[in-house]
Amino acid sequence: MCGRFTLHLPPELIAGIFKVSLSTVFSPRFNVTPAQMHPVVRQTGEGRGIVPMKWGLIPNWAQDPRLGFSMINARAETVAEKPAFRGSFRVRRCLVVADGFFEWRHGGEAKAPFYVTLGTGDVMPFAGLWDSWRDPAGDAVETFTIITCAANGLVRELHDRMPVVIDRKNYGTWLDPATPTEKAKELLRPYPAERMTFWKVGDFVNNPRNDSEECIRKI
Numbered sequence: 001m002c003g004r005f006t007l008h009l010p011p012e013l014i015a016g017i018f019k020v021s022l023s024t025v026f027s028p029r030f031n032v033t034p035a036q037m038h039p040v041v042r043q044t045g046e047g048r049g050i051v052p053m054k055w056g057l058i059p060n061w062a063q064d065p066r067l068g069f070s071m072i073n074a075r076a077e078t079v080a081e082k083p084a085f086r087g088s089f090r091v092r093r094c095l096v097v098a099d100g101f102f103e104w105r106h107g108g109e110a111k112a113p114f115y116v117t118l119g120t121g122d123v124m125p126f127a128g129l130w131d132s133w134r135d136p137a138g139d140a141v142e143t144f145t146i147i148t149c150a151a152n153g154l155v156r157e158l159h160d161r162m163p164v165v166i167d168r169k170n171y172g173t174w175l176d177p178a179t180p181t182e183k184a185k186e187l188l189r190p191y192p193a194e195r196m197t198f199w200k201v202g203d204f205v206n207n208p209r210n211d212s213e214e215c216i217r218k219i
Contacts, residue, residue, distance in 0.1 A: 001073045002126065002146045002163040004205065005032050005101035006115075006216060007039070009123055014039075014097055017123055018171065020050045030215040032098075033208040034072045040128055040144050041095040043175040050097070057145035058133040059084045065133065068143055074129060076149040076164055076188035080181055085145070088129035091177040093184065095125040095166060096146055100216065102205055103158040103198075113205050114158050115216045116198040127164035127174060127188060152190035154198065165191035 007014075008028035015022045018041045026039050037052045056068030067084075074085045100117035118124050127147040132140050147164045155162040166174050170187055173179050205215040 001159075001161050002101050002148055003034065003072065004208075005096075005098045005126075005163075006030050006117075007032065007098050008213075009099050014123065015050070017168070018048065018050065018095070018097075018125075020048050023049065024052055026052070029211060030213055031102075031205055031208065031211040034069065038144075039097050040130060041097060041125070041171075041175065042092070042130060043177060048175065051142070053094075053130055053142045053144045055145075056143055057084070057088070057129060057131055058141060058143045059087075060131050060133050062133055065135070065141065071143075071145050074145045074147050076127075076147050076185075079129070079147055079188070080185060085129055088131050088145075089184070090181055092130050093174055093177070093179075094128040094130045094144060095171065095175065096128040096144060096163075097123065098126055098163075099123050101126075101163060102201070102215075103155065103162075105158045113201050113203065114198045115201050115205075115218075116155060116158070116162075116196060118195055119197045120195075124165045124191075125171075127166050147188060149188055149190055152193040152196070154193035154196050155190075158198065162190065164188050167191075 057071040058068040079085045104111035128144045130144045148161045149164050151162040199218040
């Protein structure tokens with residue numbers, strides 16, 4: 001699964017990579033956790049945009065918004081069929097803007113945290129889905145989930161799952177609502193292990209209230 005991640009690259013760089021204008025300002029994040037707001041890139045009839053959404057997808061038909069707490073991830077193997085995700089997979093795909101994620105390796109009585117990122121330090125956007133739910137007052141609540149797949153050879157040293165990372169050449173294909181689902185499914189594969197790296201970090205990241213560069217400091 002993917003339960004924590006980071007985004008500390010400059011917003012101007014992010015805007016240039018995704019070819020979007022910055023309509024919202026976001027600060028560096030070193031410990032993004034579920035239920036928090038985070039920028040995602042999506043395609044609409046008005047073009048590509050970057051917008052803040054809440055992490056934990058609430059399907060538009062949900063009766064209880066607490067359902068979002070169990071929808072932070074969607075499995076690549078079943079995302080096109082699961083009732084909570086299949087509608088979004090057809091026409092509401094997005095890119096969750098990130099540059100690394102955390103995983104905990106079991107060993108003895110404690111779990112050791114590790115930070116996984118690209119060897120180049122570049123942006124590594126996750127394949128995501130979004131939806132819009134109406135609260136009792138009629139206000140729209142936009143939420144997202146991160147799609148995960150089987151881990152590549154590197155991440156498998158830590159966990160058997162990893163977020164799907166979309167390569168830059170495939171941004172348009174993934175975001176376009178007109179892309180057939182079968183073609184979109186072809187992108188749900190492990191990112192090449194040789195392009196990634198990881199290192200051990202301290203227990204500081206374990207506390208979701210901690211959000212500073214200390215979270216990714218190599219030890």
